Amino acid sequence: MVHKDLEEYAGVLPPKLLEEIEEQAPASKRKKVGQIVYDEYMKARVDAGESVGLISAESIGEQATQMTLNTFHFAGVAEMNVTMGLPRIIEILDARKAIKTPKMEIYLNSPYNKGKDIRQIALSIKDTRLGELVSEYAINIFEFVIDIHLNAEKMQLLSLTPAKISKLLDKALGKVTKITDAGENKISLQLKAKEDRNLNTLYKLKEKIKDVHVKGIKGIRQVLPVRRQDEFIIITAGTNLKKVLALEFVDPTRTITNDVHEFAKVMGIEAARHLIIEEVYRVIEAQGLSVDIRHIMLVADTMCVTGEIKGITRYGVVSEKSSVLARASFETPIRHLINAALLGEVDKLNSVVENVMLNQPVPIGTGLPQLRVKE
Amino acid sequence: MATEVFLNGKYVGTVDNHRDFLDSLKTERRRGAISNNVNVQYEEHLDRIHVETTRGRTRRPLIVVQDGKSLITDEIIQQLQKGELTWNNLVEKGIIEYLDAAEEENALVAFYERELTPSHTHLEVSPLAMFGLVTSMVPYGNFSQSARLLIGAKNQKYGIGLYTANYLHRLDMDVNILHYPQMPIVQSLTHGISRNEKHPAGQNVVVAVMSYKGYNIEDAIIINKGSVDFGFARSTYFRPAVAEELRYSGGLTDQVSVPDKEVKGYKSERDYRHLEDDGIVYPEAVVGPEDVIIGKTSPPRFLSSLDEYSLAGNIRRESSVGLKHGENGVVDFVVLTENGEGNKLVQVRLRDQRLPEIGDKFTSRAGQKGIVGLIVPEADLPFTSNGMTPDIIFSPHSIPGRMTVSHLLEMLGGKTGALGARKVDATSFSPEPEERIRQELLSLGFREDGTETLYNGQTGERIQAKIYVGSMYYLKLRHLVANRIQSRARGPIQLLTRQPTEGRAKEGGLRLGEMEKDTLVAHGASLLLKERFDSDQTLVPVCESCGVIAIHDSVKNKRHCPICGEGVEVSDIEISYAFKLILDEFKSLGLYPKMILESKY
Numbered sequence: 001m002v003h004k005d006l007e008e009y010a011g012v013l014p015p016k017l018l019e020e021i022e023e024q025a026p027a028s029k030r031k032k033v034g035q036i037v038y039d040e041y042m043k044a045r046v047d048a049g050e051s052v053g054l055i056s057a058e059s060i061g062e063q064a065t066q067m068t069l070n071t072f073h074f075a076g077v078a079e080m081n082v083t084m085g086l087p088r089i090i091e092i093l094d095a096r097k098a099i100k101t102p103k104m105e106i107y108l109n110s111p112y113n114k115g116k117d118i119r120q121i122a123l124s125i126k127d128t129r130l131g132e133l134v135s136e137y138a139i140n141i142f143e144f145v146i147d148i149h150l151n152a153e154k155m156q157l158l159s160l161t162p163a164k165i166s167k168l169l170d171k172a173l174g175k176v177t178k179i180t181d182a183g184e185n186k187i188s189l190q191l192k193a194k195e196d197r198n199l200n201t202l203y204k205l206k207e208k209i210k211d212v213h214v215k216g217i218k219g220i221r222q223v224l225p226v227r228r229q230d231e232f233i234i235i236t237a238g239t240n241l242k243k244v245l246a247l248e249f250v251d252p253t254r255t256i257t258n259d260v261h262e263f264a265k266v267m268g269i270e271a272a273r274h275l276i277i278e279e280v281y282r283v284i285e286a287q288g289l290s291v292d293i294r295h296i297m298l299v300a301d302t303m304c305v306t307g308e309i310k311g312i313t314r315y316g317v318v319s320e321k322s323s324v325l326a327r328a329s330f331e332t333p334i335r336h337l338i339n340a341a342l343l344g345e346v347d348k349l350n351s352v353v354e355n356v357m358l359n360q361p362v363p364i365g366t367g368l369p370q371l372r373v374k375e
Numbered sequence: 376m377a378t379e380v381f382l383n384g385k386y387v388g389t390v391d392n393h394r395d396f397l398d399s400l401k402t403e404r405r406r407g408a409i410s411n412n413v414n415v416q417y418e419e420h421l422d423r424i425h426v427e428t429t430r431g432r433t434r435r436p437l438i439v440v441q442d443g444k445s446l447i448t449d450e451i452i453q454q455l456q457k458g459e460l461t462w463n464n465l466v467e468k469g470i471i472e473y474l475d476a477a478e479e480e481n482a483l484v485a486f487y488e489r490e491l492t493p494s495h496t497h498l499e500v501s502p503l504a505m506f507g508l509v510t511s512m513v514p515y516g517n518f519s520q521s522a523r524l525l526i527g528a529k530n531q532k533y534g535i536g537l538y539t540a541n542y543l544h545r546l547d548m549d550v551n552i553l554h555y556p557q558m559p560i561v562q563s564l565t566h567g568i569s570r571n572e573k574h575p576a577g578q579n580v581v582v583a584v585m586s587y588k589g590y591n592i593e594d595a596i597i598i599n600k601g602s603v604d605f606g607f608a609r610s611t612y613f614r615p616a617v618a619e620e621l622r623y624s625g626g627l628t629d630q631v632s633v634p635d636k637e638v639k640g641y642k643s644e645r646d647y648r649h650l651e652d653d654g655i656v657y658p659e660a661v662v663g664p665e666d667v668i669i670g671k672t673s674p675p676r677f678l679s680s681l682d683e684y685s686l687a688g689n690i691r692r693e694s695s696v697g698l699k700h701g702e703n704g705v706v707d708f709v710v711l712t713e714n715g716e717g718n719k720l721v722q723v724r725l726r727d728q729r730l731p732e733i734g735d736k737f738t739s740r741a742g743q744k745g746i747v748g749l750i751v752p753e754a755d756l757p758f759t760s761n762g763m764t765p766d767i768i769f770s771p772h773s774i775p776g777r778m779t780v781s782h783l784l785e786m787l788g789g790k791t792g793a794l795g796a797r798k799v800d801a802t803s804f805s806p807e808p809e810e811r812i813r814q815e816l817l818s819l820g821f822r823e824d825g826t827e828t829l830y831n832g833q834t835g836e837r838i839q840a841k842i843y844v845g846s847m848y849y850l851k852l853r854h855l856v857a858n859r860i861q862s863r864a865r866g867p868i869q870l871l872t873r874q875p876t877e878g879r880a881k882e883g884g885l886r887l888g889e890m891e892k893d894t895l896v897a898h899g900a901s902l903l904l905k906e907r908f909d910s911d912q913t914l915v916p917v918c919e920s921c922g923v924i925a926i927h928d929s930v931k932n933k934r935h936c937p938i939c940g941e942g943v944e945v946s947d948i949e950i951s952y953a954f955k956l957i958l959d960e961f962k963s964l965g966l967y968p969k970m971i972l973e974s975k976y
Binding site: 049050051054055057058334337338341346352356357358359360361362363364365366367368 | 892893894896897898899900901902903904905908909911912949950951953954957961964966967971
């Protein structure tokens with residue numbers, strides 16, 4: 001509830017500002033402080049007709065020319081290889097679906113984040129395929145049987161038993177094979193159908209066995225437990241946010257991915273917008289450059305206004321432009337023109353590029369005010 | 376295992392003992408039994424021997440070392456001094472041999488004789504041999520960063536000097552000749568070897584290192600008007616103009632003559648005023664922009680059967696050679712001759728004196744190039760207690776970041792040399808010791824660190840700081856503003872787009888590009904932007920009912936629409952011609968770009 005002295009500013013000034021005034025200004029000066037804050041706030045607003053988008057583009061672009069093309073960058077000793085620099089910025093702003101180095105930072109709930117058994121926890125998330133646990137394959141081409149010798153050490157580390165693996169194998173390949181023998185760290189598989197029994201399918205089966213998922217969450221290719229301040233977190237290569245968040249030891253409030261699209265799907269568009277801002281800002285900072293965060297916010301906003309993430313590409317934000325000429329002036333003009341002609345689109349000449357093309361005053365700054373003639 | 380041997384990259388066989396093979400090959404070469412152009416390399420990791428005899432390998436001379444001793448003995452040096460031995464004798468004797476890049480890989484080369492050990496194979500003739508011809512001409516080169524040394528060497532190649540003594544009899548393109556070239560006071564060994572005195576390219580000037588009213592910021596230099604009047608950096612620019620009487624099919628030829636008034640493309644009588652009866656200018660004519668110097672007419676371009684019989688037929692085309700826009704000069708030399716095909720050839724050489732002006736590029740030999748920022752009357756320049764003013768004022772801010780110590784040392788050496796009336800040896804790696812130069816300067820009555828007390832030329836006040844003053848060799852570089860300056864307010868436009876032409880040769884405009892446009896938009900300077908882009912503004916009549924460009928019939932002074940016919944409302948709109956063009960292109964695509972007009976107010 002806003003204090004009586006500040007009532008007139010409710011809804012005009014942001015609630016956080018009002019709160020701050022109330023907390024920090026002495027009661028006697030509250031009204032006066034309110035007035036000063038109001039004046040300053042109004043002064044700091046962007047003027048009507050200011051081309052904020054262009055200024056953002058220039059502000060980011062100017063700095064971006066300084067960026068090194070150094071793609072890979074290790075941000076510390078025990079960090080993972082992550083795309084940084086210009087390629088990463090391009091990747092984010094283009095809203096690429098498949099990013100070069102997907103990565104997660106998994107925060108853990110209280111008892112687990114102390115570092116005890118952190119390796120075990122990390123490994124339990126890692127997407128493990130059977131191939132990694134096998135020490136040897138023995139192929140019997142007469143019986144069409146594959147003997148799988150398992151690495152006992154690795155099995156123990158992942159707390160897996162041959163019985164469990166047999167079950168998984170049966171689930172994955174049960175349709176074509178049957179388990180003929182399951183002994184101590186050894187499983188034998190035979191091709192079921194007689195007509196399938198040839199060398200080719202046998203070798204193909206071996207490849208399939210390698211790829212059987214035995215443990216962890218699909219998509220998490222690598223795990224790395226890292227100490228961050230006074231707790232342990234797990235950094236992963238490869239992401240699967242939805243599955244990870246469902247784990248009971250994971251702190252869902254802080255765990256993030258660097259895949260903007262995935263984040264939008266799981267956490268919503270607002271969160272994705274925030275992620276875009278943070279990711280871009282982090283890259284710029286890492287290069288030792290400084291861009292006002294509000295420029296990046298504006299970019300992130302335009303990418304997210306529609307409710308889904310649109311990249312700054314001809315398929316994304318640019319295709320949303322209302323002006324045919326503006327769209328045509330940015331990549332693949334003929335396609336845009338012909339589609340516009342088919343739909344009978346009308347260009348109202350409301351923004352900058354079209355007006356430059358026609359050599360008319362652009363509706364920005366001094367081009368905005370118009371004369372109104374008395375009737 | 377046997378070592379594989381390759382001759383000029385091709386496998387020829389094997390040898391059992393590569394060491395013996397290499398040794399005998401080298402001794403035979405040094406003995407003269409094998410050509411000294413043969414080089415041999417042993418690739419240890421592949422156990423291969425490469426023998427090279429091909430042309431085009433860069434090779435450099437080195438003194439042969441045997442058992443840690445240079446083959447050049449005191450006796451040989453004495454013989455050399457007496458002239459009993461020459462370089463070629465040493466090469467023949469195998470005392471000096473040339474190594475290519477490959478053989479150098481197997482050599483261990485010492486810089487100085489005192490560094491020799493038994494494992495050394497060669498001795499550098501001089502550390503100076505590391506440098507090329509021009510690089511070794513940078514004084515005190517070993518005191519500067521290598522990058523600056525390279526820039527210093529590169530800049531010297533653009534210096535205006537006396538490139539040849541017979542320039543008056545030549546018709547070279549784009550020639551600059553310096554009027555009073557001098558030998559550098561501070562020079563290196565290479566200056567003597569290359570007989571630099573025959574083709575010097577700069578002048579020794581007095582340089583003061585200080586600021587002057589901000590006109591020497593960003594590497595600019597201030598030059599003394601008095602020095603200019605005395606001939607500093609004065610040069611002449613020569614440019615030939617050529618015209619040939621070409622022969623065409625049908626027995627038609629070009630004709631060098633004063634064009635008739637009937638000729639197609641006749642300029643104006645004024646433009647031909649310098650031509651004599653033979654259609655060529657007279658020597659020493661002072662010509663200006665667009666003046667014709669060789670009058671020439673050509674036969675009509677397309678000879679159609681219709682033209683041949685028409686009254687106006689046989690109209691020749693004007694194809695004279697004239698001066699370009701903004702060009703001035705004096706006709707220096709006229710040659711009338713015949714070329715290889717037997718065509719009449721006229722060559723005219725133009726001459727133009729070029730005084731140093733603001734924007735001309737100058738450089739010292741230390742890679743400190745700069746542009747003239749201001750030319751100051753001698754009276755206004757700071758002066759020393761002897762009443763001397765510097766020729767050039769050089770900004771101190773150019774020094775620390777670039778670390779060109781050679782620049783500073785040259786000033787000191789130059790000052791001593793100029794005062795002591797002698798040359799100073801500044802050969803890289805073995806210059807005269809700095810200490811001795813300082814002592815000599817002191818004995819000549821100057822401060823040994825080269826600084827002097829200067830007085831403000833305008834107020835006479837003493838300048839608090841001691842100013843570093845010295846003599847340097849400065850070069851005027853051939854990038855003269857006069858050949859590059861460009862500006863236009865109006866001028867020729869392109870036929871297709873009606874936008875200004877591009878480039879200085881075509882008297883073009885300076886393009887305000889996409890990014891420059893953005894800056895104006897960012898400032899909200901909308902109307903300024905529109906005005907800047909008005910260069911191809913056109914009035915286009917548009918049919919109000921169908922929105923297509925209409926036709927204005929200037930004979931009847933009527934407008935009609937190509938689709939709707941007459942009797943429709945046609946209004947003029949102001950758009951850029953480029954947009955009219957794009958509308959036409961849309962139509963060619965099969966699109967119908969309909970313009971919906973609205974009243975602006």
